[in-house]
Amino acid sequence: MAVLEIIHYPDQRLKQESEPVTVFDQALKDFLSELEETRLSGPGAVGIAAPQVGVAKRIAIVDVSKLKKPVDNHGYLLMINPEITHWEGMEKGREGCLSVPDFTGNVIRAEKIKIRFQNSEQQWTEFETTGYEARAIQHEIDHLDGMLFLDRLVSRRTDLFERKVYKK
Amino acid sequence: MKKWSLLTLVGADQQAIVAAVTRVLAEADCELGETSMMRMGGSFAMMLRVRHENQDLATLLKEVCGQLSLHLHIDDDVDTASSAMEPDVNITVYGADRSGIVAEVTGILATAGLNIIDLETAMAGTADKPIYIMTIEGQALQGVDALTEAAKMISDGVELNIIPIQTLRA
Numbered sequence: 081m082a083v084l085e086i087i088h089y090p091d092q093r094l095k096q097e098s099e100p101v102t103v104f105d106q107a108l109k110d111f112l113s114e115l116e117e118t119r120l121s122g123p124g125a126v127g128i129a130a131p132q133v134g135v136a137k138r139i140a141i142v143d144v145s146k147l148k149k150p151v152d153n154h155g156y157l158l159m160i161n162p163e164i165t166h167w168e169g170m171e172k173g174r175e176g177c178l179s180v181p182d183f184t185g186n187v188i189r190a191e192k193i194k195i196r197f198q199n200s201e202q203q204w205t206e207f208e209t210t211g212y213e214a215r216a217i218q219h220e221i222d223h224l225d226g227m228l229f230l231d232r233l234v235s236r237r238t239d240l241f242e243r244k245v246y247k248k
Numbered sequence: 249m250k251k252w253s254l255l256t257l258v259g260a261d262q263q264a265i266v267a268a269v270t271r272v273l274a275e276a277d278c279e280l281g282e283t284s285m286m287r288m289g290g291s292f293a294m295m296l297r298v299r300h301e302n303q304d305l306a307t308l309l310k311e312v313c314g315q316l317s318l319h320l321h322i323d324d325d326v327d328t329a330s331s332a333m334e335p336d337v338n339i340t341v342y343g344a345d346r347s348g349i350v351a352e353v354t355g356i357l358a359t360a361g362l363n364i365i366d367l368e369t370a371m372a373g374t375a376d377k378p379i380y381i382m383t384i385e386g387q388a389l390q391g392v393d394a395l396t397e398a399a400k401m402i403s404d405g406v407e408l409n410i411i412p413i414q415t416l417r418a
Contacts, residue, residue, distance in 0.1 A: 127418035142418075149414060174335070174415040182332050184415050212414060219418045 081110075084118045084133040086178050089228060091134075094179055098129075098136040098224045101160050104202050112158060112200060116141055122178045127216045129223035132179050138162065140220035144213045151212040162197035162221055164190075165206070173215050175229045185233045189215045250299050252281065254326045255309075259318035261292040272312050273298060278305070297326060335365050335385035336413050337392055343406040345371060345378035353382070353402055360398030361390030385413075 087093060101108065111130075119128035119141055126147070130139040143156045169191030176184040193214045196206035209217065219229060257269060266285055273280065273296075281297035298305070305322055313320050339362075341353050350369060354362070366385040373379035388395050392412045399408050 122417070124417050126416060147414075149412075151414075174413050176415055176417045178418070184332075184334060212416065215416055216418055219416060 081113055081117055083121045084114050086118065086122065086132055087134050088179050088181060089230070091179075093134050093136065094131055094223070094228060095226045096131065096136055097226045098131055098138045100138050101198075104160075104200060109200055111135070112139070112141075115139065116158075119143075125178055127220045128178065129220045131223045131226075138224045140217075140224065142213065142216045142220055144216055147212075152210060153213045154207060154209060157197075157217070158199060159195075159197035159217075159220070160199065162195060162217070162224070164193050164195055164218070164221060166192075166194035166208075168192040171211075171215070172234065173212075175215070175219060177219070177229055179223075180228060180230060185229065186235075187219075187229050187232045188234055189218045189232075193217065250279075250301055251324065252326045253298050253300065253305060254323040255294070255296045255298055255305065256321040256323075257294045257296075257309075257313065257318045258291055259313075259316055261287050261290055262316065265292050265316055265318070266294065268312050268316060269294065269309070269318070270296075272309060276303060276308050277301070278303065278308075333365050333387065334415060335387060336415075337362070337386055337388040337395065338411045338413050339382075339384040339386070339395070340409045340411075341382040341384070341406060342379060345373070345380040349380050349406060350382060353406065353408070354384075356398050356401050357395055360394040361388060362395055363387040363389055388412075 115128055118133060119125050126144045127142040130137045138161045140159045140162060144151055145153045145155050167190035170188050171191040172186055172188050174184050175187045192210045194208045195217055196204055198204055278298045278300040281299060283296040285294040309320055343349060364384055364386045369382040371378055372381055392410060395410050399410060402408060
């Protein structure tokens with residue numbers, strides 16, 4: 081197993097659409113292990129997508145279960161051929177990316193999504209998720225479609241009404 | 249050896265100021281770093297970090313500043329250390345306009361550990377009932393709860409929302 085090299089924008093491979101996974105073999109499993117090892121080597125990365133290591137396949141990993149400030153989560157998610165089938169609400173949040181070092185910016189994402197994907201045994205799973213985990217999944221699936229969070233930046237002046245309100 | 253300077257240019261707003269100023273800098277091989285440029289009232293204000301080969305920027309920009317009636321201020325040898333400071337809290341403030349809102353809010357929050365990274369204010373509402381709006385991105389050096397607690401001291405009539413920022417790294 082090895083930590084793979086993360087490619088950085090302006091590498092144009094990050095702007096390509098990835099191909100669905102059709103062959104579920106040992107080579108795929110080996111790659112998944114390496115992708116996870118690569119994610120864990122990134123400083124505090126909650127997700128990674130195959131295009132970030134130069135592999136144009138529809139594969140992504142998300143795990144928001146180990147944050148200092150805990151959020152609702154479904155644990156470790158290894159997603160093959162993921163699809164978002166439903167979007168709801170909008171929320172502004174700050175994002176950074178292993179492929180865009182030294183920059184974070186505000187991005188609007190759906191607050192709630194329904195996601196379906198395959199595991200390494202080709203079985204499909206589908207569930208709903210919200211908030212931070214939903215944001216991480218949307219960020220990763222964007223990679224599979226050749227999109228970076230830079231494509232979705234909003235002005236720092238853009239503000240949405242938030243739910244959490246502290247009054248005096 | 250290249251060095252950094254911080255340029256501040258201010259003048260009456262008109263079309264294509266940014267293009268004119270940055271064209272002069274680009275043709276002299278000056279590289280732009282972070283910049284912030286905006287219309288404020290009837291003026292246009294530009295702040296640009298510029299990296300250059302120890303050039304005389306005042307002379308370089310003299311002509312374009314004259315043409316556009318821009319005031320120019322130059323700070324040399326601006327700290328080159330990494331400036332990527334991460335905000336971890338977003339604060340929005342609004343209320344009926346009166347003098348002293350910014351001073352009061354930032355003063356109280358400063359004592360609770362707020363380090364401001366970015367602050368903008370705007371005036372809105374009608375002429376007879378103006379309102380004042382402020383957005384802040386900053387670091388809660390003593391935690392967000394300390395800010396929330398301190399915010400209780402802010403006068404009635406000023407609405408304040410304090411929202412933690414949990415930056416996604418992926």
